[in-house]
Amino acid sequence: xxxxxxxxxxxxxxxxxxxxxxxxxxxxxxxxxxxxxxxxxxxxxxxxxxxxxxxxxxxxxxxxxxxxxxxxxxxxxxxxxxxxxxxxxxxxxxxxxxxxxxxxxxxxxxxxxxxxxxxxxxxxxxxxxxxxxxxxxxxxxxxxxxxxxxxxxxxxxxxxxxxxxxxxxxxxxxxxxxxxxxxxxxxxxxxxxxxxxxxxxxxxxxxxxxxxxxxxxxxxxxxxxxxxxxxxxxxxxxxxxxxxxxxxxxxxxxxxxxxxxxxxxx
Amino acid sequence: xxxxxxxxxxxxxxxxxxxxxxxxxxxxxxxxxxxxxxxxxxxxxxxxxxxxxxxxxxxxxxxxxxxxxxxxxxxxxxxxxxxxxxxxxxxxxxxxxxxxxxxxxxxxxxxxxxxxxxxxxxxxxxxxxxxxxxxxxxxxxxxxxxxxxxxxxxxxxxxxxxxxxxxxxxxxxxxxxxxxxxxxxxxxxxxxxxxxxxxxxxxxxxxxxxxxxxxxxxxxxxxxxxxxxxxxxxxxxxxxxxxxxxxxxxxxxxxxxxxxxxxxxxxxxxxxxxxxxxxxxxxxxxxxxxxxxxxxxxxxxxxxxxxxxxxxxxxxxx
Ligand SMILES: Cc1cc2nc3c(=O)[nH]c(=O)nc-3n(C[C@H](O)[C@H](O)[C@H](O)COP(=O)(O)OP(=O)(O)OC[C@H]3O[C@@H](n4cnc5c(N)ncnc54)[C@H](O)[C@@H]3O)c2cc1C
Ligand SMILES: Nc1ncnc2c1ncn2[C@@H]1O[C@H](COP(=O)(O)O)[C@@H](O)[C@H]1O
Numbered sequence: 213x214x215x216x217x218x219x220x221x222x223x224x225x226x227x228x229x230x231x232x233x234x235x236x237x238x239x240x241x242x243x244x245x246x247x248x249x250x251x252x253x254x255x256x257x258x259x260x261x262x263x264x265x266x267x268x269x270x271x272x273x274x275x276x277x278x279x280x281x282x283x284x285x286x287x288x289x290x291x292x293x294x295x296x297x298x299x300x301x302x303x304x305x306x307x308x309x310x311x312x313x314x315x316x317x318x319x320x321x322x323x324x325x326x327x328x329x330x331x332x333x334x335x336x337x338x339x340x341x342x343x344x345x346x347x348x349x350x351x352x353x354x355x356x357x358x359x360x361x362x363x364x365x366x367x368x369x370x371x372x373x374x375x376x377x378x379x380x381x382x383x384x385x386x387x388x389x390x391x392x393x394x395x396x397x398x399x400x401x402x403x404x405x406x407x408x409x410x411x412x413x414x415x416x417x418x419x420x421x422x423x424x425x426x427x428x429x430x431x432x433x434x435x436x437x438x439x440x441x442x443x444x445x446x447x448x449x450x451x452x453x454x455x456x457x458x459x460x461x462x463x464x465x466x467x468x469x470x471x472x473x474x475x476x477x478x
Numbered sequence: 479x480x481x482x483x484x485x486x487x488x489x490x491x492x493x494x495x496x497x498x499x500x501x502x503x504x505x506x507x508x509x510x511x512x513x514x515x516x517x518x519x520x521x522x523x524x525x526x527x528x529x530x531x532x533x534x535x536x537x538x539x540x541x542x543x544x545x546x547x548x549x550x551x552x553x554x555x556x557x558x559x560x561x562x563x564x565x566x567x568x569x570x571x572x573x574x575x576x577x578x579x580x581x582x583x584x585x586x587x588x589x590x591x592x593x594x595x596x597x598x599x600x601x602x603x604x605x606x607x608x609x610x611x612x613x614x615x616x617x618x619x620x621x622x623x624x625x626x627x628x629x630x631x632x633x634x635x636x637x638x639x640x641x642x643x644x645x646x647x648x649x650x651x652x653x654x655x656x657x658x659x660x661x662x663x664x665x666x667x668x669x670x671x672x673x674x675x676x677x678x679x680x681x682x683x684x685x686x687x688x689x690x691x692x693x694x695x696x697x698x699x700x701x702x703x704x705x706x707x708x709x710x711x712x713x714x715x716x717x718x719x720x721x722x723x724x725x726x727x728x729x730x731x732x733x734x735x736x737x738x739x740x741x742x743x744x745x746x747x748x749x750x751x752x753x754x755x756x757x758x759x760x761x762x763x764x765x766x767x768x769x770x771x772x773x774x775x776x777x778x779x780x781x782x783x784x785x786x787x788x789x790x791x792x793x794x795x796x
Contacts, residue, residue: 227611231745231767234613243610315588339727341746343609343616345591347579354583359658361546362576378545378660381572381729382721385545386662393658398727399710400720438588442604443617453759453775461782468758468776468783469790477735477756478678478702478791 215274215369215391217264218325219298220336220349221257223282223289226250227341234446241444243342251286253293256337258404260397261293263335263367265405268297272369275299277328281320283310287420294415295407301420302328304428313437318351320435323428325356333374334394338363346396353394361389365400480508480564480598483624485516485554485578486525487571490672493524497569499636501629502529505567506637508598516557518550521645529639537650542659545572551580552654558624559585565603568628570730578628588622594633603627611726612745612752632732632753666721671705673722678704679733679751681724684711685740685761686780692718695739698788701795707731707751709741725750739780743768760784 226249233246245251264276276298280290283305294301304324312320325331334356336349353360365384366377369391376387379400389395407415425431456471458464472478482505487495498515505513506529513530519538526533536553543549554577558566566581568574570592582589594615595606603625609616620627673679680699682692692706699706707724708717724731726749736754740761741747748771751757759772762779769775776783 225610227746231613234610236614241616243614313588315583318583341611344607344611344726345589346575347582347589347591350576350579351583351589354580359548360580361658379720380545380663380665382668383663383665385660385664387546387658387660389658399714403714438621439590440619440621441616442619444609444614446613447615449770451771451773453769453772455769456774456776461776461778462786464776464778465760465783465785465787466790468760468774469787469794471774472735472758473794475756478794 213273215267215272215332216277216330217267217274217333217335218277218279218328218331219257219260219264219293220321220334220352221261221278221280221290221293222254222337222340222342223251223280223285224254224340224342226252227255236444236446238443238445241441251289253289254337254340256339256397256399258293258296259399259401260335260337261296261298262404263364263397263401265297267367267369270368277302277331279321279324279328280304281309281317281324283307290420291415291418292407294418295411296405297411301418302423303420304423304425306425306432308432309425311437312435313439314345314348314351315438316435317348318355320425320428320430321348321352322355323430324423327423327428330392332391334358334392336394336396338396338398349394349396356394359389359393361387361393362396363398364395365398367395480510481512481514481561482508482510482565482567483514483516483558483561483563484530484567485574486518487569487573488518488522492519493522494528495569495571496636497571497629497631500631500634501567501569502637503634504596504629508565508596514563515643516554526643526645527640528643529637529641530643533643533645535645535647542661543656544660545576546656546658546660547573547577547580548656548658549650549654551577551584552652553648553650554581555584556651557648563624565598566624566626568626570628570630574628578626582626587624587626588620589626590618590620591628592630593627594630596627608749610745612749631730666719670700671703673705673707673724673729674731676705676731677733678702678735678737679707679724679731679754680704680737680739681707681709681741681751682712682718682739683709683741684715686712686717689717691780694784694788698737698784698791701788701791704733709747738768738772739784741768742766743771760787
């Protein structure tokens with residue numbers, strides 16, 4: 213029996229953008245995409261794709277669908293999961309869909325999953341690096357009334373149940389969950405694989421399946437944000453560093469210790 | 479005037495956690511008619527003198543539901559629906575992040591996690607939260623009742639006030655048919671002080687180049703009575719366990735002194751340590767962002783700077 217997996221993936225500005233190039237437009241409360249830094253798939257979502265691919269590597273028969281809600285998709289970026297080995301890419305796009313709040317995102321994801329489903333397993337990233345909310349998959353589990361396990365670093369399918377490791381502040385837990393469930397995947401799982409040439413060729417031939425809001429049975433009136441963004445700005449930092457300089461680096465180290473002592477910090 | 483429910487975290491001794499005392503300060507900054515603290519499990523001694531109107535207790539969390547929180551989410555949803563407070567507050571801890579989100583979606587409320595400021599002068603709740611890893615701040619108005627929020631640890635000073643709240647014990651009205659079960663817990667054996675409680679934190683990053691230097695950092699932390707932290711890059715490389723990670727997706731620390739060695743100071747790292755009283759940086763690149771965050775710094779390779787720093791600290795401590 214094929215296990216149908218959907219991986220939730222979001223397009224985000226590249227979080228490795230150097231701080232000097234990170235700018236916001238305060239008149240539209242949005243981030244200005246820096247020149248030459250294209251958007252990427254959210255890092256933890258690639259960990260989730262990797263998690264699904266590892267199930268296949270273990271010998272499980274899986275079909276991996278990547279699902280994303282947004283606007284102005286950068287296809288080069290969004291096809292990366294396909295190049296890694298995912299089977300399908302489903303994109304729900306429409307004007308303003310990149311600006312709905314998490315309730316709106318969850319509604320659209322839930323509607324798309326119901327339309328495209330049924331699925332046996334829903335994987336999300338632990339957090340999206342744009343708005344750092346860390347709760348869209350949790351909300352989805354609530355709306356779809358599915359079991360939820362967060363911060364998964366390891367997963368195996370045993371028949372009709374999941375054997376999981378969940379990261380805790382001091383280690384991990386061993387958890388069993390049924391199918392279907394919603395899981396969030398964390399970077400402790402390990403690095404996402406690099407697409408190989410064959411994967412890239414295959415991805416270039418695959419077309420994403422595009423859905424509109426109407427296709428999933430929703431209208432934008434149902435997505436008015438309740439978390440209303442009023443202002444977006446870059447905080448000012450006025451910290452001044454005191455650089456400790458010695459005759460050489462070793463001397464600087466010694467002087468640093470003395471300076472901290474002088475300030476009664478150590 | 480709002481009625482506020484604040485769901486408490488408990489520390490490793492079962493007492494009310496520092497993060498909750500900080501959230502109480504955040505709650506006191508709102509105009510409110512009543513402040514109720516919800517405690518999971520029997521109220522510990524520290525709950526009985528909180529500067530709040532009421533303490534409500536709900537059933538404790540079963541070991542096989544810990545981290546999953548199916549039963550406690552159901553219990554909280556029930557009392558929140560019944561009491562219909564205007565604001566429900568959590569701390570942005572492992573517990574608050576999961577239960578806050580689940581509760582909000584279950585009762586069809588909006589959830590604003592990881593807030594560092596909040597107000598309700600105009601009647602609606604407004605919050606400020608760091609976004610884009612802390613590179614930007616976003617202000618939101620929350621148009622749902624209740625407004626569900628979580629408070630970033632370290633963003634507010636812990637409340638030191640005392641009071642004499644009434645205490646009410648609520649038993650679970652409904653028993654949830656739980657399908658997720660925790661069968662085992664594996665915890666790293668910790669030596670010395672807890673990272674979150676340490677007065678001094680010595681953290682290493684990718685610039686350390688491998689696992690071995692972390693033993694030097696551990697020596698330094700030992701002499702200073704502190705704990706060892708790390709950047710995500712160092713943890714992902716496998717040089718040190720992830721439980722040492724400081725940052726947005728790691729631990730939040732606010733020590734008196736935070737020493738960052740070979741760490742560039744990415745916003746996501748600083749999100750976990752920028753409330754430290756003093757940040758000290760050792761980094762070989764003058765242009766590293768860490769020098770914009772630090773109060774004291776040495777530009778240099780750790781291989782050269784650290785041995786003499788450690789030796790001098792040892793001498794000073796003798
Ligand atoms: C959503 C999200 C969440 C994240 N959460 C976290 C988090 O919780 N915690 C976290 O830390 N990161 C987090 N990150 C990652 C973060 O963005 C950075 O990639 C990471 O912090 C970089 O780690 P680093 O400073 O050790 O490495 P680098 O950025 O590579 O910096 C290494 C530094 O070492 C210096 N160096 C090199 N050699 C030497 C030497 N010999 N002596 C002295 N200095 C030297 C270099 O000058 C450089 O400044 C997150 C990222 C995302 C997108
Ligand atoms: N617009 C979206 N489309 C698809 N998946 C999403 C979207 N937004 C969030 N997610 C998923 O939810 C996770 C957490 O996102 P967030 O709650 O926004 O931090 C991400 O890592 C994704 O897996």
